[in-house]
Every structure is written in structure tokens, then in C-alpha cells.
Amino acid sequence: MSRLFTQDHEWIDVDGDVATVGITDYAQGQLGDVVFVELPDGGRTVSKGGEAAVVESVKAASDVYAPVSGTVTESNPALTDDPSLVNSAPEAEGWFFKLTLSDASELDGLMDRAAYDAFVAGL
Amino acid sequence: MAENAVSDLKSLPLAALHAALGARMVPFAGYAMPIQYNGEFGGIIAEHLWTRRHAGLFDVSHMGQLLVDGDGAAAWLETLAPGDFLGLMPHRVRYSLLLADDGGVLDDLMVTNTGRSLYLVVNGATKAGDIAHMQARLPAGLSLHHMADHALLALQGPDAVAVMSRFDLVAETADQPAFADLKFMTGARYHWNGVLLGITRSGYTGEDGYEISVPAAHAQALAAALLAHAEVKPIGLGARDSLRLEAGLPLYGHDLDPGITPVEADLSFAISKRRKTEGGFPGADRILDQLFNGAARKRVGLAIEGRMPAREGATVWVGDRQVGVLTSGGFAPSLNVPIAMAYVAASHAEDGTALEIDVRGKRIAAKVVPMPFKQKNYVREGVKP
Numbered sequence: 001m002s003r004l005f006t007q008d009h010e011w012i013d014v015d016g017d018v019a020t021v022g023i024t025d026y027a028q029g030q031l032g033d034v035v036f037v038e039l040p041d042g043g044r045t046v047s048k049g050g051e052a053a054v055v056e057s058v059k060a061a062s063d064v065y066a067p068v069s070g071t072v073t074e075s076n077p078a079l080t081d082d083p084s085l086v087n088s089a090p091e092a093e094g095w096f097f098k099l100t101l102s103d104a105s106e107l108d109g110l111m112d113r114a115a116y117d118a119f120v121a122g123l
Numbered sequence: 124m125a126e127n128a129v130s131d132l133k134s135l136p137l138a139a140l141h142a143a144l145g146a147r148m149v150p151f152a153g154y155a156m157p158i159q160y161n162g163e164f165g166g167i168i169a170e171h172l173w174t175r176r177h178a179g180l181f182d183v184s185h186m187g188q189l190l191v192d193g194d195g196a197a198a199w200l201e202t203l204a205p206g207d208f209l210g211l212m213p214h215r216v217r218y219s220l221l222l223a224d225d226g227g228v229l230d231d232l233m234v235t236n237t238g239r240s241l242y243l244v245v246n247g248a249t250k251a252g253d254i255a256h257m258q259a260r261l262p263a264g265l266s267l268h269h270m271a272d273h274a275l276l277a278l279q280g281p282d283a284v285a286v287m288s289r290f291d292l293v294a295e296t297a298d299q300p301a302f303a304d305l306k307f308m309t310g311a312r313y314h315w316n317g318v319l320l321g322i323t324r325s326g327y328t329g330e331d332g333y334e335i336s337v338p339a340a341h342a343q344a345l346a347a348a349l350l351a352h353a354e355v356k357p358i359g360l361g362a363r364d365s366l367r368l369e370a371g372l373p374l375y376g377h378d379l380d381p382g383i384t385p386v387e388a389d390l391s392f393a394i395s396k397r398r399k400t401e402g403g404f405p406g407a408d409r410i411l412d413q414l415f416n417g418a419a420r421k422r423v424g425l426a427i428e429g430r431m432p433a434r435e436g437a438t439v440w441v442g443d444r445q446v447g448v449l450t451s452g453g454f455a456p457s458l459n460v461p462i463a464m465a466y467v468a469a470s471h472a473e474d475g476t477a478l479e480i481d482v483r484g485k486r487i488a489a490k491v492v493p494m495p496f497k498q499k500n501y502v503r504e505g506v507k508p
Binding site: 057 | 159364365
């Protein structure tokens with residue numbers, strides 16, 4: 001399944017009932033240099049639109065929201081050692097966490113790449 | 124994101140240059156200001172490190188530049204601020220504090236004796252209030268002029284001296300120091316390409332460097348001439364904030380406000396020796412009492428364990444007792460760790476005191492440490508390297 005996006009600039013890849021979540025290249029550009037990422041522990045339940053992680057740039061802390069509801073299975077250990085992966089590879093090695101979906105129908109309201117690019121172009 | 128659209132804000136003389144350099148503009152003090160620049164050398168960390176290693180050019184034109192003229196200007200300023208301005212020699216610069224009647228800090232400022240006038244540089248967000256405060260207390264015979272037609276640039280970093288030395292700068296008058304003789308916290312006026320520049324060797328980054336007052340119409344030409352040197356890159360407000368935090372320098376509106384006195388702010392050095400004896404500045408009774416008997420709280424530096432930054436507003440604890448609050452906090456690019464400034468109870472302000480900071484409900488360990496966090500690189504007169 002292809003990548004989907006939220007208006008809060010998270011991306012989500014879904015493979016069966018497991019999804020990987022990160023923030024978009026646009027989001028990392030807006031945040032600037034990322035120096036710390038607070039990630040959810042495995043087993044934590046998150047709800048669509050609710051706070052799931054915190055990304056800290058030099059200047060400020062920003063919330064990262066869960067694109068869909070579910071249970072976190074793991075977070076990206078590489079971000080603990082090198083938070084700048086969020087800047088250098090936001091939509092690849094800089095992923096935040098994986099979760100199992102509790103309601104796949106929540107994906108319906110998300111944007112595909114073309115819709116998200118158009119959304120960002122209008123900001 | 125910021126509440127005000129950048130388009131609603133006042134622009135500064137270098138707005139076109141910032142746009143051409145790929146600046147990201149944000150609202151600050153009512154102006155659209157560059158927070159950081161794009162490109163290979165852009166971003167807060169890269170800009171911060173460039174300034175520590177080479178030279179950074181900052182547009183600080185939002186700050187208020189004021190001239191006080193007339194006989195008795197220094198004596199009058201001593202009724203508003205605790206510095207020894209009667210003893211401020213021509214071409215010397217002094218850091219001072221504009222005080223409310225109760226001794227609270229209305230603003231922090233730089234005061235230069237130009238030989239003819241007192242030249243003041245005040246903060247952008249407070250300049251309207253400062254001007255009103257001063258105007259209301261201005262006696263007959265003194266004038267206060269806001270140099271709204273001047274921009275202010277800062278060139279900061281170890282290469283600043285070498286870069287400026289390549290400029291043809293001729294002292295305005297024979298009694299002013301030659302540019303090569305300017306040491307830290309001195310200043311004078313110089314002709315450059317037919318433009319009169321007011322230059323002080325000063326700044327607010329913890330680095331050696333200059334602040335340059337330039338007529339707005341010539342600001343773009345001067346900035347372009349500075350940026351033409353390979354050592355110089357444009358630096359935004361984001362790195363200005365991380366640089367001053369590492370240098371332990373308070374930022375007005377965050378680490379200083381009208382509810383804080385100079386002693387609480389650990390800025391007692393700004394109360395000149397003669398003024399400690401004579402008083403005569405606003406809030407002198409309260410401030411001198413705190414100076415000699417101690418204040419209930421103090422601004423301190425905090426080293427933070429781990430990697431997670433703690434921000435302004437985070438509370439400081441010892442067990443279940445709150446003993447303070449952070450007024451600045453962020454990541455220190457030159458040290459690669461989070462650092463903060465906080466006001467803490469005097470009983471917990473000693474260097475080495477272990478404290479905890481509440482960040483989103485989690486306690487993180489911190490320790491009171493001396494400031495600056497990063498050693499300053501000033502070149503002072505009479506100080507041998």
C-alpha cells in the first residue's frame with residue numbers, strides 16, 4: 001500500500017495491520033535542526049490525532065500526532081543515537097514508530113502523495 | 124506557528140537582502156526578522172558554529188538606537204540606571220539596566236559615551252516603552268533622539284577583526300581612536316565610502332566582534348560588503364539566541380523583566396562601585412539591601428543530564444518542593460548538550476546543587492553550574508592573552 005499523509009505533516013506506511021509513522025520532509029524543514037526525539041514505548045496505545053511523540057529542535061518542542069489509532073509495537077532506536085536522521089532522512093531511516101492499527105477505516109481520511117504535495121504547496 | 128502573519132509586520136532596511144539570502148522570516152518585536160537562512164551554511168546549528176569559528180553577520184535593526192544630548196546627560200542617566208556614567212570615558216561602552224522605581228528591570232541596554240552624546244542601544248520589543256519612560260523624565264536642556272533612520276548590524280566571531288580590518292575606516296575626528304585601536308567595549312565613528320558608521324567593539328554572542336550603526340539607506344551596501352568576505356555568513360535570530368544562552372547572557376523578556384531586580388538576575392556587576400556607595404538610582408534601597416544581605420532567588424545556569432532539552436517555563440524541583448522555574452532553555456550547539464537558565468531559591472543556587480526539572484511530567488536531573496557555559500572570547504583592553 002502506498003504512503004499516506006496527514007495535515008499535521010506525518011506520513012504513514014501501512015503493511016497489513018502494521019504501520020510505520022514518521023514526519024514529512026516539509027515538517028523537518030519547518031522544525032530545523034532536530035536535537036532530540038521523545039518516542040512512545042512499545043505497548044502504548046495512541047489515538048488518531050493524539051500526541052504520540054515529541055520532536056525537539058534547537059529552539060522548540062513540537063508534538064507529533066498519531067495519524068491513526070493503534071498500539072505502538074516499537075520506536076526507532078536509531079533516533080536516540082542520531083536525532084538528525086529526522087532532518088537527513090525524514091521519510092526513510094528517520095521514521096518514528098510502528099503501530100498495529102485498531103481501526104483501518106481511519107486511513108480513509110488521509111491524503112495520498114499528490115494530495116499532500118498540493119496541500120503543502122497551498123501553505 | 125506564529126500567530127501574526129509576517130505580512131502584517133513592519134519590515135527592516137535589510138528585508139530585501141534577507142529574502143535574497145533565503146531567510147525564513149518570523150515575527151519578532153513587531154518586525155519580520157530572519158530566524159535562520161537556507162542553504163549549505165544555513166540552519167541554527169550550522170550558523171551558530173560558523174559564528175564561533177569564523178564570523179557571523181546579524182541584522183539587529185529592530186533594536187532601538189537612541190541619542191541623549193545636552194549638558195548633564197550622564198548625571199540624568201544615573202537617575203534611571205545604576206551605572207557610573209559620569210565616569211564613563213569618551214568612546215567607552217558600558218552594559219546597564221533601565222530600572223523601574225521599585226528596582227525591577229525595565230530593559231537592559233548598552234551605553235556609549237561618544238564624546239558628544241550618550242548613545243544607547245535598547246531592545247526592540249521594549250524600545251517604545253523605554254522612549255516613553257525616558258521622555259517623561261527628561262529635563263529641560265536635554266534631548267532624546269530615536270535614530271529610527273539607522274540600521275544596526277553585528278559582526279561576531281573570531282574572524283570579525285580580520286574582516287573589518289580590510290575596510291577603509293577613517294576616524295570621524297582626530298580625537299577618536301583609530302579603528303585598529305578599538306578594544307572590547309569601546310567605540311567611535313568612522314567614515315567608510317562616504318558613509319558615517321558608529322562602530323563599537325561589542326556584541327551579545329560571547330564572541331569578539333562589532334556592532335555597526337549605519338544609515339538605513341546604506342545598510343544593504345554595508346551588509347553586502349561584509350558578506351563578500353569568505354569568513355562572513357548571515358546568521359539568524361535562532362543562532363543569536365543559542366549563542367547568547369551559551370555565553371550566559373540574559374535575554375530581556377525571558378530572563379529579565381520588571382518583576383526581577385539586577386541582584387536577582389546576577390547582574391550586580393552592572394551596579395557600578397560608586398553607585399553601590401552613593402545609591403541614587405531607582406529602587407536603590409531594595410537593590411542595595413539585596414546586594415549586601417542577599418536576594419531570595421537568583422538566576423543560575425543549569426547543566427542538564429541526558430539529551431532532552433528543557434524549555435522556558437519548565438519548573439525546577441527538589442523532591443516535592445518547587446524551587447524555581449526556567450527562563451531560557453535549549454540545545455547548546457558548541458557543547459552538544461542541553462543547557463538552561465533558571466531562577467531558583469537562593470538556598471538552592473550554589474554551584475553544584477543537584478536539582479530536577481519537570482519536562483512534560485518527567486523529572487530530569489540537572490545541576491547548578493557557573494556561567495558562561497561556553498568561555499567568552501573577548502579581547503579586552505589591558506588584558507594580556
